[in-house]
Amino acid sequence: MKALVVYESMFGNTAAIARAIAEGLAGGYEVTLADAAARPSAAGVDLLVVGGPTHALSMSRPATRADAVKQGASEHSGGGLREYLDASPGLAGLAAATFDTRIDTRYPTGSAARKARRKLRRLGCRVVAPAESFRVSGTAGPLLDGETARARKWAAGLRVA
Template identity: 60%
Template sequence: MRALVVYESMFGNTEAIARAVADGLREARDLTPDDVRLADVATMPSAEGVDLLVVGAPTHAFGLSRPSTRKDAQQRGPIRPGAAEVGLREYLNVSPSLTGLAAAAFDTKVDKPRLPGSAARRARRELRRLGCRVLVPPESFRVHGTAGPLLDGAVERARRWGAALAAALPAERRRV
């Protein structure tokens, strides 16, 4: 199995979750780093030759970030270099058809009860529009405040979610 985990991260929280998801995929299947690539969305990585595409982004204004919400994030604290330039929304908008590719989406979001919206739910819709087979429901990982840190246990939960994705892939392939 070859997987690509693409993430957008302003403050590093979504990147930490993406790394844990990639680790979970590797551990569940005894894969190498070459088998499970981790890529910042700013690099606009190609999904060619992968069996599974996992995408993750922070929830901004109830969905995927936009240039204006990334600019607003810059006002809330120091962001990662290059993080404001391109987001998951733009990556998915320029992606070619990904017909039949297994996929999953996750997000990070502020830990406030009843806060609506999810970048992962929007990403799932975009993945389906591109023809992907979404394996599991979108998953959210919570952060304290806009800049984080992640809630206790979030990284370990992301690792377990990555392992569950690895386990879901063969079952999904059999149904096709």
């Protein structure tokens, strides 16, 4: 079984979660980990897992990425998760799951994972798990304690069935 984990990361937090997810999947899958800007193909994959940071209540956009760079994020050329999904061909029947990182707050922050899940469904994917969010302490992070372990555990429970 093959799994592809595609992520977008501005400050490194989502990349850390994506690596933890890849580790969690490694027990049952041959895993490929790829940045969304590289536009990896999902051909021949049994499970597609996608994730990115939550920006302005949703998946990042060019304007929110530019704002993140002003706050110290690394430059992110080639687009992100939104552009990856927009450029994806139909993925009829492909098992999929989504995740995001977002600020730990009592106020609503939206969810990039929920938006990505809706996009994957429109592309024909069969979503096998609810969207999952992993928390960061602020815009630049760091991840809250235990989030990478929680990501590994979440991923280990993903089943294509």
